[in-house]
Amino acid sequence: AHRPSRLSRPELDLLESTTAMFRQWDAQCGGGLRRKAVVGQLHEVTDLLQEPQPGPTAQRLFRCAAELAELAGWMSYDVGLQPTAQKYFVLALHAAKEAGDKPLGSYILSSMSRQMIHLGRPDDALELIHLAQYGSRDCATSRTQAMLYAMEARAYANMGQPSKCKRAVRMAEDTFLDAGLDGEPEPDWIRFFSEAELNGENAHSYRDLAYVAGRSPTYASLAQPVMDKAVELFGEDDEHQRSYALNLIGMATVHLLQREPEESTVLATRALKIAKKVRSERVNTRLRKTVDTAARDFGDVADVARLTDLLHEQLPETAEAV
Template sequence: MAGTSRTVKQPNELLNAWLTRASISNCQLAREVERKAIAAGLRGIKPSEGRVRAWRGGEMPRPPVPQLIADCVGERLGHPVTRADLGLASREPVDATPDLPWQPAATIAAITQLTRSEMMVPHTRDSADALAVHTGAELLLPLQRWPLATPSALTARGGGRIGRSDVDAIRAVTTLFREADNRHGGVVSRKAVIAQLADAAELLNTASYDEATGRTLFAAVADLGSVAGWMSFDAGRHKAAQGLFITALHAASEAGDRALGAHILQCMARQMSHLGHYADALELISLAQYGARRHATWATRSMLASLESRFHAILGQVGESEQAAGQATELFAKIDPAEEPPHLAFFDEAEMSATLGIAHQIAAKHDPKTSSRNRRAEKSLAFLGRALALRPHHRVRSKAFDHLGLARTHLVIGEVTGAHQETQTALDLFDTIGSKRVGDRLAELHDEAEPYASAPEAAELRDRIHHAVATT
């Protein structure tokens, strides 16, 4: 008989959701686990239907039973499923797939699992953590189901009843964390926002609410989850960030909020681009554009087009980049800020100008002709200069990125003095925030300045960057 190593009070919602998705009954799973155990030469593993009910109720089977269950479910579905996917891993996994059933119970369980296991450990884009993120088909194929997913029926729960004021409180806290992230970077408040997300997930799991309130609650938790993911991304916790983004996307799906889902996908696209997975970043933007095509606001459409321009430029698709930039500008002119949701407040003229400025910088960098390279660089400097002029005072990290963008554009055309001046300002700002992303961009600038290292200003620039990044 399969024994147990510990008992968990809460039902295993992930296992329940996957068994439902695979259409496997308790009796069928018991038979299949026994069959696989016999085939593997394992004796004494003969679970009953009652034992399967206990697993679904939260009992943790001893190894190797969790892997046998995962093999059974994966065989039925036709693709691999891990122990962690089924909620049967004893620690936070590094091999979990990014897929989840599009069901509220699974979404709540995944958020709870992520928030419970979080610890602050600094990483960079070259860390083992960054290398562990899901990419390519492994990431994109499960997310392709997002445009087709529909909100599930929300069932009543036994806890205290919550109302609109509770949802508004979560949204207010989300706004505070978003502002803190803009001012100070993601390192400082990451643990706090994850703790807040854990509390919000507990409300989803235990409170009683009607259908309308449930939808707005899922939306509020999705937005809070996107901020938690963004702070984790900014702190260099790439694996955790990806998991948070994916569960936030599921929560947005349960809320029926496609525009919020598109916002979360663009966050994921920025992370993929930061880690060098540019084709994946462009695919995520395309998925966001398709999935939210009937629901996206003008700001959402303009933001996605501006990022599309940037990623096309990185991939050397200059014509497509310029076309997307034109679309972004046209769509931006139609925005009415009063009609935009809070999560899009960041996308103002400064943000669009910065995004397009980087797109022109990248295009200039890869342009072999001096005359056209200089023209593109001039456009980049103009866009980035406008972004800086329009940035609100509290967007400290964004200002650091803008100055770094200007420095890198100056280097593209060999203007070492200009690069040195902008880098000095960026480093001053970097001293006031906790952002691994800014540190990564500084490291890129350090490498790009190497061809000019014989010039005193370039040598000093590289020394200051090395000192700043090495001591954080």
């Protein structure tokens, strides 16, 4: 413990600020642009952890490694490299445990849960979220707890359990009201969970319920005002362009559920403009799927036909270069 550190405090501060910068770039530009840079930085930090370090320095390095590994996993998930993403998430969990950071561990588990929902495995998603909630119930901030409730709602929605989904949505909304009121500084990794993100997650829960319930108009009508609010808030935020695109696509799917194809194409066209700027296979895949659904159900609508042609022209389906 008395051995002098090879790393100065400014150097550690720089490592942490660089991780925050990478996270910001991911939100703005998608996972494809900076993924290799994040992986390279992660290798640098893990190399430092192979050397003897004083306890406090090692703890900060493990926390930094956990955040970088989570971000590398998230970026890999975003560009469609699912097995690679899972490996990074597991590494991130181990590093967070070594750092003794339970809230960070819960955040990593929530990212893993999102991936499970994406892969059509809501039971596994729910198990991961419950593990995250159990592990951080006495130390996570209100913002983090609200995020976990929102993800719990997504899992229940995809499992076709409306009453439990609605309860989790209410818990997310109620808990979010306390965010920031305790005066405690929050880690950078939870800063993304804004009012816009809360509305987006809850709206997607209702939208998912609608699909699971056989395109229920009741759940689609629940989703619409919440998704409208998310789109409005993300539209005022230049930092989270990928989330803006995903919620525009989500709103487009809600209009398809309500059999309003013209309104859907307006939103999908706005999402297409953003998709061309961000490198996110997740955005591209969801946009293609939404337009394909519109073409299948409303192929005789002129606006849908024009959008289908525009999508094939401006966003051709090619392998992601990573």
